[in-house]
Amino acid sequence: MSPGYRKRKCQHIGLLMILLIFQPLAVLFSVSSNAEDVPKVITISDGLKFATENSRIIKIASRNKDISYSNTLVAKSRLLPRIDTSASQTFLAYQPGARFGPQVVRTADKEFFSYGINVYQTVYDFGERSSQYEASKISLDSTKLDIERIKNLVALDFVIAYLDILEAEKFILVAQKEVERIESHLKVAQSLYDEGVITRNDLLQAEVRLSDAKQKLLTSRNTRAINASRVNNILALPLGYEIQVVEITDDLSVKIELDKAWETAEKQRFELSFVDNQLKINRLEETAKKSEYFPTFFAQGGYDFTENRFQLHQDNWSLIAGLNLNLFSGGSTRAELSRLRYIREQLLEQRRKLVDDIKLEVEKSYRDMRNADEKIRVTKDAVRQAEENLRINKIKYEEGVGTATDVIDSITLLTITETNYYRAIYEFKRAQAGLMYAMGQDLVPAYTH
Numbered sequence: 001m002s003p004g005y006r007k008r009k010c011q012h013i014g015l016l017m018i019l020l021i022f023q024p025l026a027v028l029f030s031v032s033s034n035a036e037d038v039p040k041v042i043t044i045s046d047g048l049k050f051a052t053e054n055s056r057i058i059k060i061a062s063r064n065k066d067i068s069y070s071n072t073l074v075a076k077s078r079l080l081p082r083i084d085t086s087a088s089q090t091f092l093a094y095q096p097g098a099r100f101g102p103q104v105v106r107t108a109d110k111e112f113f114s115y116g117i118n119v120y121q122t123v124y125d126f127g128e129r130s131s132q133y134e135a136s137k138i139s140l141d142s143t144k145l146d147i148e149r150i151k152n153l154v155a156l157d158f159v160i161a162y163l164d165i166l167e168a169e170k171f172i173l174v175a176q177k178e179v180e181r182i183e184s185h186l187k188v189a190q191s192l193y194d195e196g197v198i199t200r201n202d203l204l205q206a207e208v209r210l211s212d213a214k215q216k217l218l219t220s221r222n223t224r225a226i227n228a229s230r231v232n233n234i235l236a237l238p239l240g241y242e243i244q245v246v247e248i249t250d251d252l253s254v255k256i257e258l259d260k261a262w263e264t265a266e267k268q269r270f271e272l273s274f275v276d277n278q279l280k281i282n283r284l285e286e287t288a289k290k291s292e293y294f295p296t297f298f299a300q301g302g303y304d305f306t307e308n309r310f311q312l313h314q315d316n317w318s319l320i321a322g323l324n325l326n327l328f329s330g331g332s333t334r335a336e337l338s339r340l341r342y343i344r345e346q347l348l349e350q351r352r353k354l355v356d357d358i359k360l361e362v363e364k365s366y367r368d369m370r371n372a373d374e375k376i377r378v379t380k381d382a383v384r385q386a387e388e389n390l391r392i393n394k395i396k397y398e399e400g401v402g403t404a405t406d407v408i409d410s411i412t413l414l415t416i417t418e419t420n421y422y423r424a425i426y427e428f429k430r431a432q433a434g435l436m437y438a439m440g441q442d443l444v445p446a447y448t449h
Contacts, residue, residue: 044248045447048444072133075132081120089113114305114307117303161231165228168220171419182408197400261362271358272358297322298323300320303317361434375428
């Protein structure tokens with residue numbers, strides 16, 4: 001191996017080591033720069049604000065508003081006069097002229113300059129352009145409504161994911177308690193075994209249940225990590241970004257009857273307002289299309305100059321008032337009007353279907369919330385009873401009256417009861433958020449304190 005080859009090999013190894021050292025640092029810097037605006041400990045109000053400001057879905061939808069605004073400007077421009085100007089230099093092979101018997105009279109030069117300006121304004125078109133402009137403005141409003149709908153949907157997704165993290169943390173707490181209780185029981189069983197009071201089977205039973213409890217704890221931690229990744233995805237953060245959530249302590253009780261909730265939803269849901277706007281646009285488009293059956297009145301004025309020393313006047317002003325009327329277009333206007341009527345019928349049916357779907361959504365969230373509220377009351381008492389049951393069975397076992405199976409079953413029962421209690425709490429909170437969304441309530445201010 002030549003010295004030069006060894007030198008190049010050392011250089012390559014050195015570059016590789018530099019890349020291996022600095023590449024993770026570069027990735028870490030990128031992550032920190034993207035997440036520098038988000039604190040490690042995040043409340044639900046702060047998270048909602050950040051989610052609705054930085055969500056990629058909302059940013060994509062916001063482009064539609066810019067597009068609709070541009071369409072409005074295009075429609076508005078059709079209401080304004082059209083101004084054209086032109087200038088030209090003409091070069092002819094032969095000088096123009098006219099023959100009068102044996103005499104030839106020149107009428108223009110071989111080379112001449114000309115320019116002009118022309119103004120065209122539609123005076124009246126039976127509402128075609130004004131209807132198109134109004135339709136474009138309503139379309140812009142519809143786009144804004146859709147952005148608000150998407151914001152509220154993103155807010156709901158964030159609230160659900162946030163609650164899922166809190167629920168997972170409670171399940172971790174329950175699993176940790178179960179491990180601690182079984183470990184405590186195992187120590188008692190080991191002591192009794194050493195004294196010859198119980199058999200080896202009691203120890204094996206406790207060890208098996210301890211292994212199972214530790215697996216549940218690992219599963220709960222994994223669930224929490226997955227839910228945290230969901231929150232990071234909504235916040236447009238790296239999936240592995242470590243965040244801590246804060247328990248929701250505010251009372252957000254939705255005290256409303258089901259019929260009132262339906263009425264509120266019909267008034268506030270963005271989707272219904274969006275469809276109503278589409279119906280307005282449809283009517284305006286129909287008005288614009290019907291105008292094709294009538295003439296369009298216009299006025300046109302201009303000034304033209306043509307360099308020609310043979311003419312009496314080289315420049316001239318003009319003013320024209322006239323009308324345009326399409327006599328036959330192959331039936332396209334009638335077909336287009338039929339299409340717009342079919343679209344209107346479709347929109348009306350879609351609105352009726354949307355009302356039914358919203359009512360179903362409201363009722364489901366309402367009944368889920370009431371059901372979860374009942375579960376909370378039931379399981380809260382059950383937790384106290386399960387704790388007392390465990391206490392009694394532990395005393396009986398330590399005194400040699402009870403069995404290891406009774407203690408293990410009591411621990412399992414308490415774990416199930418605590419799990420059901422926390423699950424009912426977060427089922428209630430998720431249903432509560434779903435009901436507020438179904439009623440069309442803005443979730444961001446609802447969770448801001």
